[in-house]
């Protein structure tokens with residue numbers, strides 16, 4: 001499933017995490033910020049990149065987060081079942097300056113539900129927090145949707161780094177905690 005164990009030298013964990021959400025909300029930039037600390041102001045749709053791996057330390061355990069990007073498939077407003085297969089965490093991203101991307105969140109959640117079980121760790125992410133002056137979706141709206149749907153919630157900026165590390169780490173920690181509960 002979503003984790004691997006290695007003998008000698010301690011355990012090793014591999015968590016597959018997927019990014020979903022409308023096109024141009026900033027999924028690829030959140031990932032490149034998290035995995036390489038890079039931002040790309042070019043608006044071209046992501047093509048090709050399947051996933052990036054980032055090692056995170058949780059309570060002294062080395063965890064490999066394998067984070068999947070949509071490779072532009074979401075322009076067709078859905079991603080394939082192969083994309084979700086084996087995922088143990090998901091970040092559902094919208095753009096706080098584009099209400100339509102927030103309205104799409106429910107549809108993305110429906111798609112997620114058809115492909116993944118309820119144990120998947122879920123984070124709702126309102127990205128482009130740096131564009132506060134042209135915001136269309138309030139933080140309260142994001143928060144209350146997240147509460148309704150049982151999701152973690154965070155507003156982020158891939159541009160100025162706000163909460164990017166934290167958003168991914170909260171999901172990774174939740175996966176790790178769920179796994180520990182299962183083992184104990």
Ligand code: GDP
Pocket residue numbers: 022023024025026027028029030040041042043044045046127128129130131156157158159160
């Ligand atoms: P994706 O289609 O969801 O993967 O979105 P991208 O990562 O390709 O980003 C789409 C556009 O939004 C690009 O022009 C990015 O430079 C821009 N963008 C992404 N994240 C942010 C952010 O946090 N703040 C601002 N101001 N622009 C962003």
Ligand code: MG
Pocket residue numbers: 024027028029045046069070071072
């Ligand atoms: Mg992209």
